[in-house]
Every structure is written in C-alpha cells, then in structure tokens.
Amino acid sequence: MASPSWLLLLRTVRFGDTDAAGVMHFHQLLRWCHEAYEESLETFGVEPASVFPMAAADRPAGLEAPTVALPIVHCSADFRRPLVCGDPLVIALEPLRLEPGSFEVRYRFARSRSGEEPQEVARALSRHLAIEAASRLRCPLPEAIGRWLEASAVAAGGIRPL
Amino acid sequence: MASPSWLLLLRTVRFGDTDAAGVMHFHQLLRWCHEAYEESLETFGVEPASVFPMAAADRPAGLEAPTVALPIVHCSADFRRPLVCGDPLVIALEPLRLEPGSFEVRYRFARSRSGEEPQEVARALSRHLAIEAASRLRCPLPEAIGRWLEASAVAAGGIRPL
Amino acid sequence: MASPSWLLLLRTVRFGDTDAAGVMHFHQLLRWCHEAYEESLETFGVEPASVFPMAAADRPAGLEAPTVALPIVHCSADFRRPLVCGDPLVIALEPLRLEPGSFEVRYRFARSRSGEEPQEVARALSRHLAIEAASRLRCPLPEAIGRWLEASAVAAGGIRPL
Amino acid sequence: MASPSWLLLLRTVRFGDTDAAGVMHFHQLLRWCHEAYEESLETFGVEPASVFPMAAADRPAGLEAPTVALPIVHCSADFRRPLVCGDPLVIALEPLRLEPGSFEVRYRFARSRSGEEPQEVARALSRHLAIEAASRLRCPLPEAIGRWLEASAVAAGGIRPL
Numbered sequence: 001m002a003s004p005s006w007l008l009l010l011r012t013v014r015f016g017d018t019d020a021a022g023v024m025h026f027h028q029l030l031r032w033c034h035e036a037y038e039e040s041l042e043t044f045g046v047e048p049a050s051v052f053p054m055a056a057a058d059r060p061a062g063l064e065a066p067t068v069a070l071p072i073v074h075c076s077a078d079f080r081r082p083l084v085c086g087d088p089l090v091i092a093l094e095p096l097r098l099e100p101g102s103f104e105v106r107y108r109f110a111r112s113r114s115g116e117e118p119q120e121v122a123r124a125l126s127r128h129l130a131i132e133a134a135s136r137l138r139c140p141l142p143e144a145i146g147r148w149l150e151a152s153a154v155a156a157g158g159i160r161p162l
Numbered sequence: 163m164a165s166p167s168w169l170l171l172l173r174t175v176r177f178g179d180t181d182a183a184g185v186m187h188f189h190q191l192l193r194w195c196h197e198a199y200e201e202s203l204e205t206f207g208v209e210p211a212s213v214f215p216m217a218a219a220d221r222p223a224g225l226e227a228p229t230v231a232l233p234i235v236h237c238s239a240d241f242r243r244p245l246v247c248g249d250p251l252v253i254a255l256e257p258l259r260l261e262p263g264s265f266e267v268r269y270r271f272a273r274s275r276s277g278e279e280p281q282e283v284a285r286a287l288s289r290h291l292a293i294e295a296a297s298r299l300r301c302p303l304p305e306a307i308g309r310w311l312e313a314s315a316v317a318a319g320g321i322r323p324l
Numbered sequence: 325m326a327s328p329s330w331l332l333l334l335r336t337v338r339f340g341d342t343d344a345a346g347v348m349h350f351h352q353l354l355r356w357c358h359e360a361y362e363e364s365l366e367t368f369g370v371e372p373a374s375v376f377p378m379a380a381a382d383r384p385a386g387l388e389a390p391t392v393a394l395p396i397v398h399c400s401a402d403f404r405r406p407l408v409c410g411d412p413l414v415i416a417l418e419p420l421r422l423e424p425g426s427f428e429v430r431y432r433f434a435r436s437r438s439g440e441e442p443q444e445v446a447r448a449l450s451r452h453l454a455i456e457a458a459s460r461l462r463c464p465l466p467e468a469i470g471r472w473l474e475a476s477a478v479a480a481g482g483i484r485p486l
Numbered sequence: 487m488a489s490p491s492w493l494l495l496l497r498t499v500r501f502g503d504t505d506a507a508g509v510m511h512f513h514q515l516l517r518w519c520h521e522a523y524e525e526s527l528e529t530f531g532v533e534p535a536s537v538f539p540m541a542a543a544d545r546p547a548g549l550e551a552p553t554v555a556l557p558i559v560h561c562s563a564d565f566r567r568p569l570v571c572g573d574p575l576v577i578a579l580e581p582l583r584l585e586p587g588s589f590e591v592r593y594r595f596a597r598s599r600s601g602e603e604p605q606e607v608a609r610a611l612s613r614h615l616a617i618e619a620a621s622r623l624r625c626p627l628p629e630a631i632g633r634w635l636e637a638s639a640v641a642a643g644g645i646r647p648l
Binding site for chain 4: 336362377410437
C-alpha cells in the first residue's frame, strides 16, 4: 500500500541551504523537518490557523486562536550523505502518538536524482508536547492533531508486514 | 496571455518564517526571492549544477563545474501587509537583462487566501553580476541565464499592452 | 569625536552565514542588520521587553507588554566585497527619525582583518513604522525609541564637518 | 577551577530567533551551537581559515586551504524552558575526542537574567567526522582541532571531582 499524500513530501535543496563546504548546512535539515510537519498537517486538512499562533490582527476571518501550543522538547538528526544545491528530496514522515499530550515525528530524507536509485541521505526526529499557551501547563493534544496521528498510524499499519 | 510557468510560483508561509510579532520576519522574504529565482531557472530547464557551485565530490555525474559566479550586488524589499503562518503566496518574477554581464529580478508577492481577493503584500528586487569565480573579474552572463532572460522578456512583452 | 558605543558594533562572519560559493550568502546581511539594531538599543539602555513582543507567560517579571509594533516597511542592501568565514566586521549604525511615527537605520559594514586596512564591504538600510499592535493603525514612536534616535542624532552631529 | 574562556561563551536571544509563539524557534539553537563551536576555536587561537573552507579568491593572504572537512554526522537538542527576545545566555561547551577521526561537542545553555538565578534552558550535541574534502574518505583530525580537544579535556579534568 502506498503512503498517503500527507506523509510523503517533496522539496529541493536550495543555494541558501548550503555552506562554504559546498553542501547542505546541517541545521537547515531541522528547518525542513518543521516545514514538512506543517505541510503534512495542511495536506491532511488541518487549517494552520487552528494549530499555529499568529498575530491576532491578521488571522483569517472566523477562526479562533489556538489555546494549545506544541513546542518541540527534543530533536535529533543523522546525516548520512552530503546534499548539494538542486538535489531533489523525498521526505517520508512517520508521526507517532507518545502519550495523551505528546507525539513525535520521524523523518526520512531520500535523494532521488533523475537516472539514479533513490538514496537515503538523512533521518531526523522531533518530539512535541501539548501545553496550554497561557499557563504553560501540560494538556491533551488538540483534536485535529489527534485525527492526523490516528490516520497516520492506520496508514503506517497498512504498509507494515505482519 | 498567461504568465509562463517559470515566472509564476507558489509558496506557503511557514511557522519558522514568523517572529514574536506573529507575522513573517522581514529578512525571510529575501530568502524566498533567491529560492524563487532558483525554482524559476529549474522550471525553465536550467540545471542547478550548471549555474550554482557545489562540492566537487558531490556533483551529479557528467556535469562541469560552473566557472562564472552570479553574486547579488544589490537587493531591496517593500513590505505592504503582514503575513501569517499558512498564508498562501503567489510570486510573480520579472527577470531583466541590464548589461552584457548583469541582470535583475523583480518579485511581486500576492497573498491568495481561499475566499478572498488576491492582495499584493510585498515587492522585492535582486541585482546580479556575472564574475569569473577564480579571478573575480566581470564577465558575460552564462549562456543558460541568457536564454532564461530572453524567454522571460518575450513572455513579459506578450502580456504588456501596446 | 568617536562614535558612541551603541552605534559601533562588532561581529564575525560564521560558517552557516556562507553558501557554496564560499562567501557570505546575501540575505544573512539583513539578519545582521536587525541584530545590530537590537544590540544598539540594548547597549543604549532600552530593555528588549519594552520594545519587542514576546510570549506573555515568559516575560521578565514586572514589565508591561509593548502596545506598539515597529515593523520594517522597506529594506535594501549593497554588497561591495565578498565576505568569508571568520571575517571580523565593524558595523556603524546611523539611526534617523523620518516623521513622528517612523525612522530608518543605515548600516555600514567594514571588514577589519588584522594587518589590513579596514575596507567597506556592504551598506544597508531598514525603515520602520510605528503601529498599534492591536489595530495596526499608525501611531507615534515609543518614547524609548525616541530617546535613542535623539541621542544618536546628537552623536552624529558631533562627528559631521560644519 | 573556572572554565577557560574558550569553553564559556555569551549570546543574547534576538527577535529573528523567535517565532509566532513568542519564544525561540527550536532550530535556531542548532545554529547557535555551530556558532559557539566556531567562537570557541577562534578564542582558543585556531584561525578559521585553517579549518573552514572558503572561496579561494577571498582567503586571507598566506593561508593554505584546509584539505580536511569536519561535517556534522549527528546532532540532537533538548529544550527545557522557552526563551524570549533579549534573554542573555551562557553557553558551556564540552568538546570530546571520540576516535582518531571524530569528536563531539556538548552544549549546555543557561539563561542568566539580571536579578534571577541562572537556569538551564537547553542542552545540545553535535558529532563531527574528519574526512578528506577531495575523496570524502575518513582521515585523522586536523592538528589544530586536536590541540583544542586536548586543552579542553585538561580543563574539564580540572573541574571534575576525583
């Protein structure tokens, strides 16, 4: 069974992502992770304004501000192969509920240059905790995040061998 | 006549693009400009490795390293409306040859939220100079950049009233 | 008369500021500008929490949230010489009140490698507008910004020829 | 015994480091790590141009290009408390040789607001591998890095209980 669209994303390494060693500068990968997480939510159907805070004066009309924040409490990355400007990437996401109020996302980055076999180039992980923005106390995950986690778990189950 | 695909690009404002005022942090727009310029070249058919330097050991097989660099010698931006996380953007590019060895790109950013009229939110400009990477002396533009500039000028001509 | 301490700042080009051309990537300069503007205010004695918004739950005790935002409405930069990792920079700031509710900051970047004459390497400019954060309507500059502008104008007057 | 100057660094959270949640955006911490590693080497007395690659045309006179690259192969971070714009940080580094050709740096970030007890806010780690830039084959660490690791180990030994 193929991955659903919200768990398999594409991006291209850009010139500003590289450093003077001629390859992707390591911390850009963590930026890509968060952008992939946002794109996954959006592709799945979660309105960004329902999850991410933004200036009150500029919110899309008719949407309540989220009361729950989802800060990252841990992240890590492993770099296996250097990436150069223009390299096309496939990013596979594996979101996973950890407890009622936290989840993690695992990211696998593969380079898929035309005419070459896809190669895994990096892996990463981000761990998120739900807190009430006002009090900073732990709380349950927002309902939309819960649906995304559940659908992702079902999709992952479908592609795992018994 | 509609803009050709390489001059009209899409992107979404991401959470890491914002600051504590709740809106896009200004210098991210300049990053978007360069990424749009790269995407435009790629969509037009210019191989990134033929224009942008990269680590010799990691170049795609069979491609010569570019001998000409295209540093930005000037940039500017005007910010008209704040942007929030999730805002969908349309970026219109207008590349323009200035002299044998230099060109500029003008960028217009419009927000196109679903159910709202598109609104111009920002404009920007980058000016690029061709130099020989080894000597840093001015030189003619790479041939691929010349073709992109020419095709863009033709396309722009087609949508201008006589 | 020498520049006062809040108008003459130091920084070093770091590896992540460079790109695969081996030199500083252009948009990092705009980041440096904003950081120099913040450092200038702080050195002058303006509490960051009195000017920049931040999460309510994490504000230093006893400080009111600012009601005025100072978004950048225009910026520009001119790049004269490439910068490499480790280059030591001197940044000279020239803040200037434009109208009751706006100001600009001009930045001149000089490289001062040991054993070499200092060389101007770039110039930049940011223009800021005071708005009420809640309504986004134009308003007067915060009083602390006014004092910084006035003291900077006096200092600049002292070093200008008659 | 106090930490030597090259292992205890200062920096301030800047506005562009924050996101719309009003606090430091997670991946900026990884940028700070690399900048702290560079500043540590420089404070210890290692010339940046002897370790970090840069455009050949712009190298300081009289310095050979490094033949060894030190890519990061793994990084991680733990975030314990949110940081806001203006927060003053103390960064303690603990560099550690792992094998002849690799080392890691551990980073502890403490916030030291005036009038408050310093508080640990984050920890991070970067692991670096020495490779020949041309062949990408593993090789011994550059001699200057070796000296920095050894002096750091001696300094760390001095503050550890027997």
